[in-house]
Amino acid sequence: MNADDPRLKILETTPISEWSYPRILLGIPLERAISYADKVFWPLMGIASQGPTFVSEPYGRIDLVRNKFAIHLLNSDFTHLLMLDIDHIHPHKIIQNLARWVLLDPNVRVVSGLNFRRGKPFDPVCGVYSNGHKERLMMTDWEAGLIEVKECGSASLLVHRSVFEEMEPPWFFNIYDEIWENSWPGEDIGFSRKCQEMDIPIYVDTTVSSPHCIDSTVTEDTFRRYIQLHPQEVKDV
Numbered sequence: 001m002n003a004d005d006p007r008l009k010i011l012e013t014t015p016i017s018e019w020s021y022p023r024i025l026l027g028i029p030l031e032r033a034i035s036y037a038d039k040v041f042w043p044l045m046g047i048a049s050q051g052p053t054f055v056s057e058p059y060g061r062i063d064l065v066r067n068k069f070a071i072h073l074l075n076s077d078f079t080h081l082l083m084l085d086i087d088h089i090h091p092h093k094i095i096q097n098l099a100r101w102v103l104l105d106p107n108v109r110v111v112s113g114l115n116f117r118r119g120k121p122f123d124p125v126c127g128v129y130s131n132g133h134k135e136r137l138m139m140t141d142w143e144a145g146l147i148e149v150k151e152c153g154s155a156s157l158l159v160h161r162s163v164f165e166e167m168e169p170p171w172f173f174n175i176y177d178e179i180w181e182n183s184w185p186g187e188d189i190g191f192s193r194k195c196q197e198m199d200i201p202i203y204v205d206t207t208v209s210s211p212h213c214i215d216s217t218v219t220e221d222t223f224r225r226y227i228q229l230h231p232q233e234v235k236d237v
Contacts, residue, residue, distance in 0.1 A: 008104070016052045017051040017053060022099050022103070025081050026084065028083070030057070030058065043091075047090060069083060070159075070169075080099075085210075088156065101205060109162060109201075114142075114205065115212060116209075123138050126202075128151075150202065155212070174187055
């Protein structure tokens with residue numbers, strides 16, 4: 001991608017609210033409390049300070065909230081919905097970074113940042129399949145830029161309104177067909193599978209990532225590991 005491409009000039013010279021295209025509606029699914037407020041609040045405020053238009057939905061079940069965001073988009077004159085999850089530390093320019101791809105290629109209608117699972121093995125929340133949907137191949141190497149995948153998470157997901165117009169709702173839904181295999185694909189995978197059925201390509205920008213916040217516990221093992229890494233801080237009693 002050529003950063004000097006004149007089509008990208010609007011991203012740096014014009015406030016987000018004044019873009020003629022893409023016109024992005026920003027939705028942030030809420031928790032009852034911001035669990036990682038000290039990590040996520042100020043980055044979100046930095047994004048908000050750039051003047052995007054927000055869609056407001058109260059706390060609710062995540063699949064329901066995402067579907068309501070899509071309905072808000074379709075009842076507006078905005079061209080895209082961007083969803084940013086509240087348990088990620090989103091880059092200051094994430095709107096511009098994802099918007100550049102739809103400016104350069106109108107065929108890019110679904111694009112996500114490269115984000116990682118909060119639990120082991122902490123792999124990318126995107127990928128391709130073998131054997132139908134039975135086995136997702138873990139991505140361990142990727143090129144810098146835009147890559148096509150079969151599924152992606154929705155922690156930082158930009159979708160063109162035409163996708164929702166063409167697709168029968170619900171757009172985001174949990175999958176319960178594989179519960180006896182202890183497989184519980186969430187609403188983002190439900191959306192991804194609908195995109196696959198309709199031959200709507202899904203892309204991931206591997207240069208944009210939003211660190212995923214997790215809870216942790218402190219034990220004696222935590223302490224022992226720390227002093228092994230920081231022996232200079234140990235003072236014998």
